[in-house]
Amino acid sequence: MNKHIVVVATAVLVSCLAANGAARAQAADIKTIVSVNGPPVVVNQSSALNMVGIFQIGGNTSATVTQNGSNNATGVLQFGGTTSSSVGQTGTNNVTYVGQTGQSATSLISQLGSMNAGAIAQFGKINSSTVVQTSP
Template sequence: MKYHLLIAAWVTTFVVSPGIINLAQAQTANIKTIVSIGGPPVILKQNSQLNLAGVFGVGGNTSAIVTQNGTYNYTGVLQFGGTTSASVNQLGANNVTFVGQSGQSTSSVVAQVGSVNSGVISQFGATNTSNVTQAGP
């Protein structure tokens, strides 16, 4: 159920984002969904014109690093575990990130450089740390 909610959030963001009309002309697209259950850290690099990334992590310690370089960059990270950490770096005209974390200790870093930047971090834990950096071109 939570996985479907994450997809619905991406679709909603995708539809209401500025400049979405030009997506029909996109040359390349890179769409990845990664589910990690008690597995190793997730490291994802995307360099297409349109980049969509979804990371769902469950386990004792979950970690995700997403790097996107394209015109349209969209990332959703949802993590549940004892220690959760996420890092999202986006360089492009339109950048959207959502990070949701629940655990004993949560930490996240979001860095966005572009014309339109949107970042949301929701953390539920005993110790929560977050940093969002946004800059225009």
């Protein structure tokens, strides 16, 4: 996985613990998904802390992530003929990194929160990306 994802995930976790104190329990949903020539990946998370790392390789790769929580972090890395990703995040802190390599790469990041960070890297013949960031 990308070292930036680990750095961001650690920063989000530390900020959650600092904001809520060590004595309080924090609900967390942390997933790592690896898919080789598999079906489209769909992740829905609604805990206070949501983190997902998705690695896909194959002919056509597709990932859809929806996160609703205080702190959200997503990393998507796709290698295939056609790659597509869609990430929607609603929370105080939202971070997304998408890397795509293929014949055609399409990506959408939508973030609603006080602190939003999104990065997309695409290496293909046809590339399309959209980033929408809004604060409440």
